[in-house]
Amino acid sequence: MGQAAIELIGINKSFGAVHANRDINLEIPRGTIHGIVGENGAGKSTLMSILYGFYQADSGEIRVNGQPTTIRTSNDAIAAGIGMVHQHFMLVENFSVLENIILGAEGEALLKKSIAKARSELDRLEREYGLEVDPDAIIEELPVGIQQRVEILKALYRGAEILILDEPTGVLTPAEADHLFRILKQLKEQGKTIVLITHKLREIMAITDNVSVMRQGTMVATRQTKQTTVEELAELMVGRRVLLRVEKGAANPGGVKLAVNNLVVRDQRGVTMVDDVSFEVRAGEIVGIAGVAGNGQSELIEAISGIRRAVSGTVLLDGKPIDVTGTADPGELRDRGLAHVPEDRHHVGLVLAFEENENSILGYHDDVRYLKGFLLDVDAIRNDAKSKIDGYDIRPPDCRLRTANFSGGNQQKIVLAREMEQDPGVLIVGQPTRGVDVGAIEFIHKRLIAMRDQGKAVLLISVELDEIRSLSDRIVVMFAGRIVGERGPEASEGELGLLMAGVEQLEAAE
């Protein structure tokens, strides 16, 4: 394996009371793909931010290629040959690929020279690593997978020998992810070192040589990937045995609770995002909508839940129409028994600046239970919040704490508790486990199954194909705003992946 590309020795970092990194030792051999896994808040991102110069370690040493190195800024990191591909791309949307690549490395006042240099260099990189990108394309017009390639090219252009990728597959289709992995393997063969941060254990098993597990700020284990299993890694991450498979009995579907017919929804720019979509959800079943992010799922559930106006089409709730093209109002739909766990809990499902108890009534704040005349019944609200905290094991159990101070998993539980405890007939759930740690995922999945078993209709939207497959009784696949297929839960990942990528559509067109 040769010399270590990166050695971290005794890294410590605290933010106030939170010891985000505790005596971290890590050795990443050169020319390998090294996975780092851990739950949210385990300290992965902090560790990589230290390596990339966003944070300074309180103590400890970083060695790059055996040399002790001080990394104070990302420029130091780049100088040391470390490049980073962030989870959220750091690209200027309305710049071309080329302009983005030279951004920060422009060289001199006039761009002509550096652009010419970048163009030839880009050419070489593309040939060497199979990273084909049109250098003159505008970023916002490129698919996400290609945008990510630009990020990688950006790092390579700056001479990165060590590439850190933070949750790189979160936004990719299975096919795009496969392509990414091929690129990463090629980079490895060329002698680059790759650090892959992810929470998807399957990816770790598929591509890495070694894997390190973090838990609560410490590095609990490093394993050779060949010699470990998904089960072992999950247990190391959580600190106890985890049920990775969702256990559920057969569904027992009843009458139609939610029927969507020929729904058309456009976004702010007037682009048709949902195109003539029809499906129904029955009592006692979970219908999953699979699809790569941005294929209309978000607009679909926003329209059904009354947040966004639809252009045409009808939606029936319990056989009675919802005025989705006109006056549908989320408050009115709540009264009619339609609860909604939105995809974006930070901006939509919760007000992060609120105390926990204030969020536990969001959307139900005009319920007489929480009111005393025109005043809020603060005691009733807090008691209600406390009982939900108990029932959903929300931690820390403090209903006066600001919501922003809860972890992602606990924030999600606050939303779920609020929506589920209203005993709705129909529950729409968007990305129920995005940014949620493994332990909480198990809990949330069990609750959703329990809802189904109580005879509720559940509509599930998720970009995690695994989640869709393990929870749903029926899977509807969306691509480019249309429903391109319906499958049972036994459908293979490959089959769904092809549908999600719109392959059948393309074939039909040809």
Added chain:
Amino acid sequence: MSTPYAKLPAWADYGLIPLINLLVAFLVAGFVVLLVGENPLRAAAILVEGAFGRGQGIAFTLYYATTFIFTGLSVAVAVHCGLFNIGTEGQAYIAGLGVALVCLTFDATLPWWLTFPLAILAAAAFGAFWALIPAYLQAKRGSHIVITTIMFNFIAASIMVYLLVGVLKPAGSMAPQTRIFLEGAQLPKLNWIIELFGARVRSAPLNISFLLALVMAFLTWVLIWRTRLGYEIRTYGFSPKAARYAGISETRIIVITMMISGALGGMMALNPTMGDQHNVAIDFVAGAGFVGIAVALMGRSHPLGVVLAAILFGMLYQGGAELAFEMPAISRDMIVIIQGLVILFAGALEHMFRPSIQALFASFSPRSVGMAPAKGKGA
């Protein structure tokens, strides 16, 4: 990875940080005083002495504070809804018309304690109406409220000038103002309260609308934190998307909040007219609406903070006037500079010292920054 800096304890957030900002503002102001060749320590002493040294000064300070409490609350309520109401100035000005109409109509027939509630209603209604139009344009047409309220300040000023030099001016008078209100529209003074503490007040305009301002501060607190409407206002203010999700109507919440804001701003008109000059004169608002922005910023939009910040600005006004009188080198404009510095540090640069203070707190007592101790424990 979440934010490394969490919330400060309330006393640091509302007390310590404003205090530090204020001290820095005075420090810089001290240099300015030094620059014009005066002794900054003596200047500070005159300023504080002028504002709080004698009963007379205290009464004037509280009189100015009354005005700033109303305008500060006005801005603060809108801030909770995520709206920047720059139009308090115009809302207060136009409310003066409401006050004038009530006073001129009833001052001969009703006692002050009947005229006052009518005038309160009129001031609130006129102020609310003046905020309604920009609010509606914002909610329905997306016209930015900052722009429209600024424009409405000019419209208000033009209307009032037109009315005060024409319609409302008594015949034969050369001053652009209404006639003097009779006793039925003159508010009782509160100077006797200060005299209860043994200080003497020769004559000062502190009047009963100071109590009204305190009541409004309390009601504003109830509104924002204890009513359903306040909950909706805050939800919309923090996250319009969450408000939409919760079924809160954007139009309704913007219009109602702005009308409350305008009503509070409008009540400011009572203090200088019925309380002091006993007429409605041209430019009686005199920039108090804009000071309200600074007051709200400094008071962190909390009613108690607004009251304290208003008293501070009252002190700057009153003490500043004394200072300009005592130190010839320090002109009226210098006072404006000092006030500007306070606004700069307490308002615009409000977050300058925050990160370091938060880091300091975090290193002292991690518990006090309100961080979840269970972070990383799994959920």
